[in-house]
Amino acid sequence: MNQPPMLRIQVPASTANLGPGFDSLGIALGLYLTIEAALSERWEVIIDCEELHGLPSDETNYIVRMAQKAAAFYGAAMPPCQLKVKSDIPLARGLGSSASAIIAGIELANTFCCLELDKEEKLRFAALEEGHPDNVGAALYGGLAVGIQREEGAEVVSLPVVGVxxxxxxxxxxxxxxxxxxxxxxxxxxxxxxxxxxxxxxxxxxxxxxxxxxxxxxxxxxxxxxxxxxxxxxxxxxxxxxxxxxxxxxxxxxxxxxxxxxxxxxxxxxxxxxxxxxxxxxxxxxxxxxxxxxxxxxxxx
CATH class of the missing domain: 3.30.70.890 (GHMP kinase, C-terminal domain)
Structure with a gap:
């Protein structure tokens, strides 16, 4: 088990649909959820921004629950951590706040459980959790994410965007x-x-x-x-x-x-x-x- 003593995760916000691309198109935006994580004896979430004020500071926090769920999905147990969390992404505003938390949870589990997941495996869990691949695809891959959700899993093609x-x-x-x-x-x-x-x-x-x-x-x-x-x-x-x-x-x-x-x-x-x-x-x-x-x-x- 080669775990780092501290981990920094940064996940971009995302916009989805772009009009007619309903549940299938997403673009990553330069607003971020940022987490500093370290192993601890118990779960502790330290909120370091006004945007997330009032959210749970223990293992009921959504990011923690996603980390635990992602670890279990891939047959591991997520160890407790101290998380310092700040975000530029407004909650419940259509800018991918839940998708960024899901991706952050996966990245926590991937590192601290030594899962060695590739992006396709990360997408598999994220799209199942979110229900569609547009926001999570953009948050995971960046750029324009063009995707489809199927019973057997999600497929996403990531394309760069320039000049806009x-x-x-x-x-x-x-x-x-x-x-x-x-x-x-x-x-x-x-x-x-x-x-x-x-x-x-x-x-x-x-x-x-x-x-x-x-x-x-x-x-x-x-x-x-x-x-x-x-x-x-x-x-x-x-x-x-x-x-x-x-x-x-x-x-x-x-x-x-x-x-x-x-x-x-x-x-x-x-x-x-x-x-x-x-x-x-x-x-x-x-x-x-x-x-x-x-x-x-x-x-x-």
């Missing part, structure tokens, strides 16, 4: 995924499903080709979820209108919401960010880079 940045408009309220999913229809008409999947296909192809103007247009052609979720986010249309007028490529609901994500080129991003700050003073508007790396694990002293 994000602006996130974050309301002050939380929106649980369960509530956001409850407004979705049980089925779509055949023709509507064809049109919706065509938009998703074209979105991925446009990103691969570096045609962000077309990608942004396709982001705004969703028929899978946004038309049904708009009632939960009445500000969405106005954010999209202002962003478009300020030079954005495209705007979509981030994950299950309530955050709205806008993609733009590097020159336009600060202009859009300022316009949205002025229009929505009660919301948090941030200019955030897209990142092509997933979780990072470093042994410390």
């Amino acid at each position: 940045e994000a602006i996130v408009t974050i309301p002050a309220f939380e929106l649980k995924t369960e509530k956001s999913r409850s407004v979705l229809p049980d089925k779509l008409a055949f023709g509507q499903a064809i049109s919706a999947s065509a938009a998703s296909n074209t979105l991925v192809a446009a990103i691969c080709a570096g045609n962000w103007a077309l990608a942004g247009s396709m982001m705004e052609k969703d028929q899978f979820h946004e038309p049904y979720r708009e009632e939960l986010m009445p500000y969405f249309a106005e954010v999209r209108k202002i962003a478009r007028a300020s030079g954005a490529y495209g705007t979509a609901v981030s994950g299950a919401g309530p955050t709205i994500i806008t993609l733009a080129n590097i020159e336009a991003a600060p202009v859009i960010c300022q316009a949205l700050k002025e229009a929505f003073p009660d919301m948090t508007v941030q200019h955030v880079p897209l990142v092509n790396h997933g979780s990072l694990v470093q042994a410390g002293k």
